Amino acid sequence: MDVMELGYDQEKDKLLHEIDQLKIENEKLKSELSTTKEISKYLNESEQRFEQLFNNISDAVYYLKIDKEGVSGNFIEVNKIAYKRLGYTREEMLNMSPFDIDYHEREELIQILESIMSTETLIFETMHVCKDGTLIPVEIKTHNVVMDGETFTLSVCRDISERKQAERVIRDTKKQYQRLVESSTNGIAVLQDDKWVFANEAALKLFGAHTKDQLLGKSIYDMLYPEFIEKYKILTKFGGKHARLNSTWKNLDGREIHTEIVSIPIIFRDRVAKQLIIQDVTERKQAEDLMIQAEKMNVVGQLAAGIAHEIRNPLTSLKGFVQLFRSGTVPNDKFLNIMESELERIDVISSEFLTLAKPYNVDFSPVDIQELLKNVIALLGTEASKQRISIDTSFLNETIIVDGVNAELKKVFINLIKNAIEVMPDGGTIKIIVENSEEAVDISIQDHGIGMTDEQLRRLGEPFFTTKETGTGLGLMVTYKIIDHHHGEMKVKSKLNEGTTFTVRLPVIT
Structure with missing residues (x-):
């Protein structure tokens, strides 16, 4: 091989090597280009997702920059809710700053x-000011973000109009309730651990307290008569929509008062409590006692008048x-027999009046006893x-x-069922049973x-005998007499x- 051929081969090898290097670099460039495209695509997708989130969030979002003196430039970016809520376009908002939408004076806002x-x-x-001048209460949460050595602020603003409205309703309702409680003629009090912790003016007056300090903090049992303590505990433990207690107290003045109490469980100052509505029934009780006494005296008078008339x-x-x-x-025997007869007559008349002799309607007619019940x-x-x-009833078919x-x-x-109701102050069940008994019911x-x-x-x-605190005993006498008049009888088991x-x-x- 001559020199010329040798030089040609070397040049060829060198050229092939360079071609191979170019191929490798070309593949590398292709790979880098593909990666760049993928990154660009990812960035575009992320930017789209961020934009969707930014514009579809339910709260208004403002992006801005605040300098060290507390002076803000225009908004850098706002989301759709931000400009639509205030009635502006996006372009209008980007030419505005917090000073244009906040209701505070400039110096106050700079401090914020x-x-x-x-x-x-x-x-x-x-409060944010809308384009039409209306105000919207907002709650703002800010977060500072540092980028390239500069600090930017992201503000998320929530419309709290409904919350403020609810707060106003609660405040107004509370004020109305307070006015109602204070103006009530009934005593209204709150107890915790059986001690007075609140009492309205009517309650203070009822219990003889001139100031709240005379009553608050004291035990309810200091004034409630001992025989009502257990009933009060049952009332406040079980309560109930219609649960009431008639009770007697000795107030701070030493005066005896009669009341009707309703107990309602409540939360007072974050603790379980009992609210008592206390009605003063002292005058009513005295009037009832006078009526009962008058009724007794009236009956006595009627008996006396009847006896006087019949034995005269x-x-x-x-x-x-x-x-x-x-x-x-x-x-002689004749005179003595007459006198004895007259004395017997007086005795019979007295016995008849003691059984509350009374005329009855003798016009009997058929009565459906179960329908009457x-x-x-x-x-x-x-x-x-x-x-x-x-x-509870058990009737015949x-x-x-x-x-x-x-x-x-x-x-x-009516007398018998009312008596049953009155002897069950703590509630329960009364049973009424109808049964056949040969030719009777x-x-x-x-x-x-x-x-x-x-x-x-x-x-x-017996006349005037009763087992109730209030009563004359005449109702049962009348009941016995009516049943006897109807050829019936009444038995009592207890x-x-x-x-x-x-x-x-x-x-x-039959």
Whole structure:
């Protein structure tokens, strides 16, 4: 191989090597170009996602720069909610600054902006001014971001109009409630751990307190009569929509007062409490006592007048015989028999009046006894509900007819069921059972009250004897008399602390 050929081969090899290098560099450039495109695509996609998030977020977002003196330039960027909420276009907003939309005076706003600059994150409330001049309450949360050595501020503004409206409603409602409580003629008080922690003016006056300090902090048991303490505890423990307690107190002035209490569980100063609505019924109680006394005196007067009228004739006869004997006439068997007869007559008359003799309607007619009972239960249903008492019935499927006076029989069962309600102050169930008994019908009224002793059972039906705190005992006398007038009978079974059952037996029409 000559020199010329050798040189050619070397040049060729060198050229091929350079071509290979170019290929490698070309592949590298292709790879770098592909990566750049992917990065560019990723950046574009990220920018699109950010823009969607920025414009679709429910809060207004402002991007701006604040200098060290607290002076802000125009907004760098705002989202769609920001400019639409205030009634501007995006272009208009980008030519505006916080000074154009905040209702604070310039110096006040500069202080706020200085606080934003000195704090990484700040939350505060302000008012933004819309293009039409209306104000929108907003809550702003700011966050400072450092980029290329410069600090920018991102502000997220939430419209709190509904929250402010709700707060106003709550404040107004609270004020109205406070005015209602303070102007109420009933005493309204709050207790925690059975101590007074709040009392309105009516409550202070009712309990004889001239200042709140005289009552607040003291135990309720200092004034409540001991016999009502257990009932009060039951009332406040179980409560209920219609739960009420009639109670007696000795107030700070030493005066005895009668009240009706309703207890409502509440939260007071972040703690469980009891709100008492206390109605002063002292005058009503005194009036009721006077009415009861007047009723008793009226009955006594009627009895006395009746006795005086009916025994006047036999007394006149006896007086005549006495005068006759004083004149010298010797008593004989005939005179003595007459006198004895007159004395017996006086005794019979007295006995009749003691059983509350009373004329009755003798016009009997057929009465559907189960329908009558349903009417009485409907009549007394509200009263029973107030005492948390339910009335259970067990009636016969057939129609039961008795011969009697509807109004008088109705009075019998009103008296018996009312008595059952009144002996169950803590609520419970009254059972009314109708059963066949040969040619008669038995109607039983069963309560779960305190029951009666044998002595009390024995005295039932006596004039003016009653087991209730308020009553004359005449109702049961009338009941016995009506049942007797209808050729029926009434039996009573009772066990102390378990309850009483009255069973009325009436003949049926077959």
